[in-house]
Amino acid sequence: MKVDKGFRFFLVNDKKNRVSEIFISNRSIALSLFSALGVFVALLVFTTLEFGDIDYSYKLRDMQNKNMQLVSIIDDMRDHLDDAETQLADLTEKNGALRNYANLPQIDDAVKRVGIGGTIFKNRNSYSELFPVEKNDLLSLEFDLDLLSREINLQKNSYEQIFNKVSKDIVRLKHLPSIPPVTSGFFTSSYGTRKDPFTQKAKFHKGQDFAVMSGTPVYATADGKIISVNGKTGYGNIMIIDHGYGYRTLYAHLSRFKVTEGQTVTRGQLIAVSGNTGRSTGPHLHYEIRLNNVPVNPRNYFFTNNLEL
Numbered sequence: 001m002k003v004d005k006g007f008r009f010f011l012v013n014d015k016k017n018r019v020s021e022i023f024i025s026n027r028s029i030a031l032s033l034f035s036a037l038g039v040f041v042a043l044l045v046f047t048t049l050e051f052g053d054i055d056y057s058y059k060l061r062d063m064q065n066k067n068m069q070l071v072s073i074i075d076d077m078r079d080h081l082d083d084a085e086t087q088l089a090d091l092t093e094k095n096g097a098l099r100n101y102a103n104l105p106q107i108d109d110a111v112k113r114v115g116i117g118g119t120i121f122k123n124r125n126s127y128s129e130l131f132p133v134e135k136n137d138l139l140s141l142e143f144d145l146d147l148l149s150r151e152i153n154l155q156k157n158s159y160e161q162i163f164n165k166v167s168k169d170i171v172r173l174k175h176l177p178s179i180p181p182v183t184s185g186f187f188t189s190s191y192g193t194r195k196d197p198f199t200q201k202a203k204f205h206k207g208q209d210f211a212v213m214s215g216t217p218v219y220a221t222a223d224g225k226i227i228s229v230n231g232k233t234g235y236g237n238i239m240i241i242d243h244g245y246g247y248r249t250l251y252a253h254l255s256r257f258k259v260t261e262g263q264t265v266t267r268g269q270l271i272a273v274s275g276n277t278g279r280s281t282g283p284h285l286h287y288e289i290r291l292n293n294v295p296v297n298p299r300n301y302f303f304t305n306n307l308e309l
Helices: 025-103 109-116 130-164 172-174
Strands: 006-013 018-026 190-196 201-205 209-211 216-220 224-230 239-242 248-258 270-273 285-291 294-296
Touching: 239 270, 239 285, 270 294
Parallel strands: none
Antiparallel strands: 006 018, 190 201, 209 285, 216 270, 224 239, 239 248, 248 270, 248 285, 285 294
């Protein structure tokens, strides 16, 4: 006969003079322990999942807050980047004028493309898991910053080249036209082919026109010598200044002269007063720059409005 193994407990009742026996088998004990363990594991899993959800929600909210902060930072950086690009565009324009003054060739388009073209996203996938919504913004910002850095380096190298050239040639610089001849008014007809206001036919315009009232002061745009003061031309009253180094400037449609032929003048000196003389449709100043007797675009030489340069 097989005897179950387990534990026997005897309970003695002295009042009733009775003894009770309780038997608990090993199998019952094992089942009870397994049941208790199962309940404990279930409670542990439930508690872990519940707290896990709370922790995940907290981390998600924290990440969303940081994402919003990052978006705000990106927007601020984009505004600063736009400002920097605007200023760089202005520097690039002045760079072209400075290279004319320094008698240096303009930066070749091929060099520009090599200098600023292309970019490498070193961390192209670094944002995708954290902030997938803003990945394109981050990549775009990285691209623009890289492009701006290349443009700045290109302009920096160009300015260093200009500085080295100009610092050795200060005297020549004083004789190169570098300011507008008037300090008021606005641009009208520009250098290049245009429709002639009298014949309505295409005609090359050799200078830059300034719409100004009659009587507006006109200034020498560089040091030089007055070689012609003439009132009998289609340009009306004109003045021509020889600046040396192959440069001459012409001022037309003047009403009065303030200097005489043969006189030496300096940049920023008052030389005449604007008017409406000659073949003109209204008060304005016609201004030309000629290099080796060939008209060039005056707008490429408007580096500054400072008459003291």
